[in-house]
Amino acid sequence: MEVCYQLPVLPLDRPVPKHVLSRRGAISFSSSSSLFGAPDPRQLSQRRGAISYDSSDQTALYIRMLARLGCGSTSASSAPERRVHRLLSFQRYLHSSRLLRGVPQQIPLHILDEDYTGQARCMLEKVGNWNFDIFLFDRLTNGNSLITLTFHLLNQYGLVELYQLDMVKLWRFLVMVQEDYHSDNPYHNAIHAADVTQAMYCYMREPMLAKSLTSRDILLGLLAAATHDLDHPGVNQPFLIKTDHYLATLYRNTSVLENHHWKSAVGLLRETGLFSHLPAEDSLNMERELGSLILATDISRQNDYLSKFRLHLDQENLCLSNASHRHFLLQMALKCADICNPCRPWELSKQWSEKVTKEFFQQGDIEKKHKLEVSPLCDRVANTVGNIQMGFMTYVAEPLFAEWARFSDTRLSQTMLGHMGLNKASWSGLQQEQTSVTEEVEPSTTGTDVEDAAARKDGNTGGTSSKEIPQGSRES
Known part of the structure; x- marks a missing residue:
């Protein structure tokens, strides 16, 4: 279905259903609604985590590997754990590997206050502004920035109506996507996904793309942004x-995280049946294109994509009527x-810089704790x-x-380059x-200060990280 975007703007006039926002876990919904009742036991017997089990599907490999890792039983007695834990979620897998298995996450998503809802709606009227404050928006939506x-x-692009997306399935999909981001990650969390989605919207509104992208391109672009770090x-x-984590083995040390994000997104699409009403071939093609977009975010392949982009620009041969060229630009x-x-x-950039660095340093602390080589920048x-x-x-x-x-x-584009130049100068300052403060303090360093510095050098930073090392096949 290739329809160029010339659609009316539709208002966001539907509140989040209570039985959706009260969800606690992978497949647990309010029993008061027949739409969200317990799943068919036959489906449960085949489902193993975020990726649905299908013996003819490559994702079955996930299941067999997880089974060997002892991540869960398929017996009736383990039903409570299955309702609470999505087995392919690192967060829930790590919890189950400690003593927290079977304990539900006590982080319900509450209905928004009227005042906050009004302010959030006002912000959405300016969602295309580059200075959109995603941190404020997340607070106004009570932590539901990605869903909202x-x-x-x-809805604004008219995609819900155009693709005849079932509203219940769509809400369920978005809630599950937001839940599968780890809120305890300082950087790679649902707020980052919402920020990337807002930026993607800004780019797709640029004249070169806005006049060329089809409805399919826009749908895939938004879904890829929302799920790119799932x-x-x-x-x-x-x-x-x-x-030696099992994901590294599964994907043969190639785009490990990006492949996992993609497969997790596909799992949620299939679990919710968001595209189940489309012809099977169309649905599969959309899953593949979604993967192609998410895999492009692998930073280790940055130079490959940049070189190809630069060559296109040098040769001036980008043709936006060509579907493959539009996909590359996405x-x-x-x-x-x-x-x-x-x-x-600066006010937003500085916050993100501190959050991503905090996540780097947490990884470094784990590596020191387990006597592993500390990764660069960590x-x-x-x-x-x-x-x-x-x-x-x-x-x-x-x-x-x-x-x-x-x-x-x-x-x-000029605004972005200008901000980057100013931010770089600010960090330099x-x-x-x-450096000046350090040079002034060093001559008066006491014995205690020297001991503290040595302790820091050994990795004893005075605090412990809540993260444990992801368990692969190697025992640390």
Whole structure:
């Protein structure tokens, strides 16, 4: 179904159903609604985690691997655990590997206050502004920024009506997507996904894309942005590889996290049946294209995509009437959206920088605790927020956004480059101030200070991380 976007804007006029927002776990809904009653036992007997079990499907490999890891029983006595834990979720898998199995997450999603709902609706009227404050929006929606934002954008483009998406299935899908992001990740959480979705919307509104993208392109772009980091464990690919994690084995050490995000998203699409009314071939093609977009966010392949983008621009041969070229531009747009934090206004960019660095350092603390080699940028003693951000902007963000500005030379592109330049200068200034303070303090360092510094160097930072090392096949 290829229909160019010339659709009316529809208001977001439906509140979140209580029985959807009171959901606690993978398949547990209010028993008061027949729409969300207990699933058919025959389905439960085949379902194993986020990816539905199908003996003819490659995802069955997930099931067999998890079974060997002892992640759960298929007996009737384990039904409560199945309702609480999505077995392919790192968060729930880790809980089950400790002593928390069977304990439901006590984080219900509450209906919004009228005042807060009104303020959130006012913010949605300006959702296309580059200075959109996703942190404020998340507070106004009581932590439901990803659900609220994604539904609003799908509705605004008229995609719910055009694709005849069942409203109940759509809400269920969005709630499950938001739940499968780990709220205890400082950076890779549902707020980051909402931020990337908002940025993706801004890019798809750029003149070069807005006049060319089809409804299918827009649907896939928004869904890919919302699910691009689904079930992220808060550690990077090298960490999973060196700890022999089962996901690294499953995906042969190639785009491990991105493949997992994609498969998790496909699992939710199939579990909710969001596209079940479409012809089977169309649904499968959309799943593949969704995967192609999500896989493009693998930062280790940054230079491959950037070189291809640069070559297209040099040869001026991008043809937006060509479906493959439009898909490639969606890949580049999602890559930009994923790492656009340095291009936001300073007040927002600084918060994101601190959050991603905190996540890096938490990984480094785990690596020190288990006597593993500390990954680059993850040692809190050797790195600072400022030097990490300046390096990232210089070697990753600036080259990408410079090429994006060549493709779409608009006010937004110039605004993003301007913010990045100012943010880089701000981090440089903070670094110089910290260096000056350190040089003044060093001559008067006491014996206690020296001992503290040595303790920090050994990784004893005075605090412990709530994260435990993801258990692979290696015993640490």
